[in-house]
Amino acid sequence: MVAYSGRMDDAVFRAIADPTRRILIDELAARDDQSLFELCVRLMQGHGIAVSRQAVAKHLAVLEQAGLVQTRRIGRTRVHHLDLDPLRSAWQGWGRPLTESE
Amino acid sequence: MRINVTSVFVDDQAKALEFYTDVLGFVTKTDLPAGEHRWLTVVSPDAPDGVELLLEPSDHPAVGPFREALRADGLPATSFAVDDAQAEYERLVAAGVEFTQPPMTMGPVTSAVFDDTCGNLIQIASMHVG
Numbered sequence: 740m741v742a743y744s745g746r747m748d749d750a751v752f753r754a755i756a757d758p759t760r761r762i763l764i765d766e767l768a769a770r771d772d773q774s775l776f777e778l779c780v781r782l783m784q785g786h787g788i789a790v791s792r793q794a795v796a797k798h799l800a801v802l803e804q805a806g807l808v809q810t811r812r813i814g815r816t817r818v819h820h821l822d823l824d825p826l827r828s829a830w831q832g833w834g835r836p837l838t839e840s841e
Numbered sequence: 842m843r844i845n846v847t848s849v850f851v852d853d854q855a856k857a858l859e860f861y862t863d864v865l866g867f868v869t870k871t872d873l874p875a876g877e878h879r880w881l882t883v884v885s886p887d888a889p890d891g892v893e894l895l896l897e898p899s900d901h902p903a904v905g906p907f908r909e910a911l912r913a914d915g916l917p918a919t920s921f922a923v924d925d926a927q928a929e930y931e932r933l934v935a936a937g938v939e940f941t942q943p944p945m946t947m948g949p950v951t952s953a954v955f956d957d958t959c960g961n962l963i964q965i966a967s968m969h970v971g
Protein backbone atom coordinates (compact mmCIF):
# COMPACT_ATOMS: atom_id res chain seq x y z
CA MET A 740 0.00 0.00 0.00
CA VAL A 741 2.84 2.37 0.83
CA ALA A 742 4.48 1.73 -2.53
CA TYR A 743 1.16 2.14 -4.32
CA SER A 744 0.39 5.39 -2.56
CA GLY A 745 3.91 6.65 -3.34
CA ARG A 746 3.39 5.95 -7.04
CA MET A 747 0.04 7.74 -6.93
CA ASP A 748 1.71 10.75 -5.26
CA ASP A 749 4.29 10.78 -8.06
CA ALA A 750 1.49 10.78 -10.63
CA VAL A 751 -0.30 13.63 -8.81
CA PHE A 752 2.81 15.80 -8.58
CA ARG A 753 3.64 15.09 -12.22
CA ALA A 754 0.10 16.03 -13.16
CA ILE A 755 0.17 19.40 -11.38
CA ALA A 756 3.68 20.24 -12.60
CA ASP A 757 2.24 21.47 -15.90
CA PRO A 758 0.65 24.96 -16.05
CA THR A 759 -1.98 23.97 -18.64
CA ARG A 760 -3.10 21.08 -16.43
CA ARG A 761 -3.32 23.41 -13.42
CA ILE A 762 -5.61 25.68 -15.47
CA LEU A 763 -7.75 22.66 -16.37
CA ILE A 764 -8.03 21.88 -12.63
CA ASP A 765 -9.00 25.52 -11.93
CA GLU A 766 -11.63 25.49 -14.67
CA LEU A 767 -13.13 22.20 -13.46
CA ALA A 768 -13.15 23.55 -9.89
CA ALA A 769 -15.14 26.56 -11.18
CA ARG A 770 -17.53 24.35 -13.17
CA ASP A 771 -17.45 20.57 -12.88
CA ASP A 772 -18.48 18.03 -15.53
CA GLN A 773 -17.26 19.83 -18.66
CA SER A 774 -16.87 18.26 -22.09
CA LEU A 775 -13.60 18.32 -24.02
CA PHE A 776 -15.07 21.03 -26.28
CA GLU A 777 -15.98 23.33 -23.39
CA LEU A 778 -12.56 22.94 -21.76
CA CYS A 779 -10.86 23.70 -25.09
CA VAL A 780 -12.93 26.89 -25.49
CA ARG A 781 -11.97 27.99 -21.97
CA LEU A 782 -8.26 27.34 -22.56
CA MET A 783 -8.15 29.00 -25.98
CA GLN A 784 -10.56 31.92 -25.52
CA GLY A 785 -10.39 32.41 -21.76
CA HIS A 786 -6.67 31.96 -21.28
CA GLY A 787 -5.35 32.61 -24.77
CA ILE A 788 -3.52 29.28 -24.80
CA ALA A 789 -2.76 28.02 -28.31
CA VAL A 790 -3.32 24.31 -27.87
CA SER A 791 -4.81 21.58 -30.03
CA ARG A 792 -7.82 19.52 -29.00
CA GLN A 793 -5.60 16.41 -29.06
CA ALA A 794 -3.14 18.06 -26.67
CA VAL A 795 -5.96 18.96 -24.25
CA ALA A 796 -7.20 15.36 -24.43
CA LYS A 797 -3.68 14.17 -23.52
CA HIS A 798 -3.49 16.59 -20.57
CA LEU A 799 -6.85 15.29 -19.36
CA ALA A 800 -5.58 11.71 -19.70
CA VAL A 801 -2.61 12.56 -17.44
CA LEU A 802 -5.00 14.09 -14.88
CA GLU A 803 -7.18 10.99 -15.14
CA GLN A 804 -4.21 8.65 -14.58
CA ALA A 805 -3.39 10.62 -11.43
CA GLY A 806 -6.98 10.16 -10.23
CA LEU A 807 -7.66 13.91 -10.33
CA VAL A 808 -10.19 13.62 -13.15
CA GLN A 809 -12.80 10.98 -13.78
CA THR A 810 -14.84 10.80 -16.95
CA ARG A 811 -18.51 9.91 -17.03
CA ARG A 812 -21.33 10.27 -19.49
CA ILE A 813 -24.17 12.73 -19.29
CA GLY A 814 -26.50 11.61 -22.05
CA ARG A 815 -24.25 10.97 -25.04
CA THR A 816 -21.57 13.43 -23.99
CA ARG A 817 -18.45 12.47 -22.02
CA VAL A 818 -17.75 14.95 -19.22
CA HIS A 819 -14.82 15.42 -16.86
CA HIS A 820 -15.35 15.34 -13.11
CA LEU A 821 -12.72 16.80 -10.78
CA ASP A 822 -11.67 14.76 -7.74
CA LEU A 823 -9.22 16.57 -5.45
CA ASP A 824 -8.84 13.67 -2.99
CA PRO A 825 -5.58 12.38 -4.54
CA LEU A 826 -4.14 15.91 -4.24
CA ARG A 827 -5.22 16.15 -0.58
CA SER A 828 -3.75 12.74 0.11
CA ALA A 829 -0.46 13.61 -1.62
CA TRP A 830 -0.30 16.87 0.30
CA GLN A 831 -1.02 15.20 3.65
CA GLY A 832 1.70 12.67 3.02
CA TRP A 833 4.30 15.14 1.92
CA GLY A 834 3.35 18.64 3.07
CA ARG A 835 3.03 17.90 6.80
CA PRO A 836 6.65 18.79 7.71
CA LEU A 837 6.00 22.20 6.20
CA THR A 838 2.88 22.90 8.30
CA GLU A 839 4.50 21.51 11.46
CA SER A 840 7.51 23.78 11.10
CA GLU A 841 5.32 26.90 11.07
CA MET B 842 -19.23 31.79 -56.09
CA ARG B 843 -21.14 32.24 -52.86
CA ILE B 844 -22.29 30.09 -49.96
CA ASN B 845 -26.07 29.76 -49.99
CA VAL B 846 -26.71 26.46 -48.21
CA THR B 847 -25.19 24.81 -45.17
CA SER B 848 -26.53 21.67 -43.54
CA VAL B 849 -27.05 19.66 -40.39
CA PHE B 850 -27.79 15.94 -40.43
CA VAL B 851 -31.13 15.18 -38.78
CA ASP B 852 -32.57 11.84 -37.66
CA ASP B 853 -36.09 12.72 -38.75
CA GLN B 854 -36.87 15.58 -41.15
CA ALA B 855 -40.43 16.17 -39.94
CA LYS B 856 -39.38 16.30 -36.31
CA ALA B 857 -36.41 18.50 -37.21
CA LEU B 858 -38.61 20.96 -39.11
CA GLU B 859 -40.85 21.24 -36.05
CA PHE B 860 -37.91 21.93 -33.74
CA TYR B 861 -36.09 24.34 -36.06
CA THR B 862 -39.27 26.37 -36.78
CA ASP B 863 -41.56 26.09 -33.72
CA VAL B 864 -38.83 26.09 -31.08
CA LEU B 865 -35.85 27.88 -32.61
CA GLY B 866 -37.96 30.27 -34.73
CA PHE B 867 -36.61 29.70 -38.23
CA VAL B 868 -39.03 29.63 -41.20
CA THR B 869 -39.34 27.07 -44.01
CA LYS B 870 -37.70 28.25 -47.23
CA THR B 871 -37.82 25.21 -49.51
CA ASP B 872 -39.67 21.92 -49.07
CA LEU B 873 -39.47 19.69 -52.14
CA PRO B 874 -39.65 15.91 -52.54
CA ALA B 875 -36.20 14.37 -53.14
CA GLY B 876 -36.35 10.62 -53.57
CA GLU B 877 -37.57 9.07 -50.33
CA HIS B 878 -36.70 12.27 -48.44
CA ARG B 879 -37.20 16.04 -48.88
CA TRP B 880 -35.00 18.93 -49.93
CA LEU B 881 -35.89 20.83 -46.80
CA THR B 882 -34.34 24.17 -45.88
CA VAL B 883 -35.06 26.83 -43.28
CA VAL B 884 -33.91 30.44 -43.02
CA SER B 885 -33.84 33.08 -40.33
CA PRO B 886 -36.91 35.36 -40.42
CA ASP B 887 -34.38 38.21 -40.07
CA ALA B 888 -32.70 37.17 -43.35
CA PRO B 889 -35.24 35.38 -45.60
CA ASP B 890 -32.82 35.61 -48.55
CA GLY B 891 -29.80 34.69 -46.46
CA VAL B 892 -27.96 31.39 -46.08
CA GLU B 893 -30.32 28.39 -45.95
CA LEU B 894 -29.93 25.60 -43.45
CA LEU B 895 -30.55 22.22 -45.08
CA LEU B 896 -32.09 19.65 -42.74
CA GLU B 897 -30.32 16.70 -44.30
CA PRO B 898 -31.29 13.06 -43.70
CA SER B 899 -28.77 11.21 -41.52
CA ASP B 900 -29.19 7.78 -43.13
CA HIS B 901 -25.71 7.50 -44.66
CA PRO B 902 -23.86 4.84 -42.60
CA ALA B 903 -20.91 7.16 -41.89
CA VAL B 904 -23.11 9.80 -40.25
CA GLY B 905 -23.92 7.78 -37.11
CA PRO B 906 -20.33 7.16 -35.92
CA PHE B 907 -19.28 10.68 -36.99
CA ARG B 908 -22.01 12.36 -34.96
CA GLU B 909 -21.57 10.04 -31.95
CA ALA B 910 -17.88 10.96 -31.79
CA LEU B 911 -18.64 14.70 -31.99
CA ARG B 912 -21.30 14.45 -29.31
CA ALA B 913 -19.06 12.41 -27.01
CA ASP B 914 -16.57 15.30 -26.94
CA GLY B 915 -19.33 17.93 -26.74
CA LEU B 916 -18.56 19.39 -30.18
CA PRO B 917 -21.37 21.36 -31.81
CA ALA B 918 -22.35 20.47 -35.38
CA THR B 919 -22.70 24.16 -36.21
CA SER B 920 -23.09 27.59 -34.65
CA PHE B 921 -25.80 30.25 -34.98
CA ALA B 922 -25.37 33.96 -34.31
CA VAL B 923 -27.74 35.55 -31.79
CA ASP B 924 -27.97 39.11 -30.45
CA ASP B 925 -27.81 38.03 -26.81
CA ALA B 926 -26.79 34.45 -25.97
CA GLN B 927 -27.90 34.76 -22.34
CA ALA B 928 -31.41 35.94 -23.30
CA GLU B 929 -31.68 33.29 -26.00
CA TYR B 930 -30.57 30.63 -23.48
CA GLU B 931 -33.33 31.70 -21.10
CA ARG B 932 -35.95 31.71 -23.87
CA LEU B 933 -34.96 28.23 -25.08
CA VAL B 934 -34.73 26.71 -21.58
CA ALA B 935 -38.28 27.98 -20.96
CA ALA B 936 -39.27 26.21 -24.20
CA GLY B 937 -37.86 22.94 -22.83
CA VAL B 938 -34.56 22.88 -24.73
CA GLU B 939 -31.70 21.05 -22.99
CA PHE B 940 -28.32 22.75 -22.83
CA THR B 941 -25.06 20.82 -22.46
CA GLN B 942 -23.22 24.08 -21.86
CA PRO B 943 -24.85 27.10 -20.20
CA PRO B 944 -23.79 30.56 -21.40
CA MET B 945 -20.09 31.18 -20.96
CA THR B 946 -18.43 34.51 -21.62
CA MET B 947 -14.87 34.38 -22.94
CA GLY B 948 -13.50 37.70 -24.11
CA PRO B 949 -15.91 39.29 -26.59
CA VAL B 950 -17.99 36.14 -27.14
CA THR B 951 -20.78 34.59 -25.07
CA SER B 952 -21.68 31.08 -26.21
CA ALA B 953 -23.88 28.20 -25.13
CA VAL B 954 -24.55 24.70 -26.53
CA PHE B 955 -27.88 22.87 -26.73
CA ASP B 956 -29.26 19.54 -27.97
CA ASP B 957 -31.40 19.93 -31.11
CA THR B 958 -33.26 16.63 -30.37
CA CYS B 959 -32.34 15.47 -33.90
CA GLY B 960 -28.89 14.12 -33.05
CA ASN B 961 -26.82 17.33 -32.88
CA LEU B 962 -25.32 19.74 -30.44
CA ILE B 963 -25.76 23.33 -31.66
CA GLN B 964 -23.87 26.38 -30.45
CA ILE B 965 -25.35 29.86 -30.17
CA ALA B 966 -22.97 32.79 -29.86
CA SER B 967 -23.22 36.54 -29.43
CA MET B 968 -20.45 39.10 -29.82
CA HIS B 969 -20.35 42.07 -27.49
CA VAL B 970 -18.13 45.08 -27.06
CA GLY B 971 -15.74 45.28 -24.09
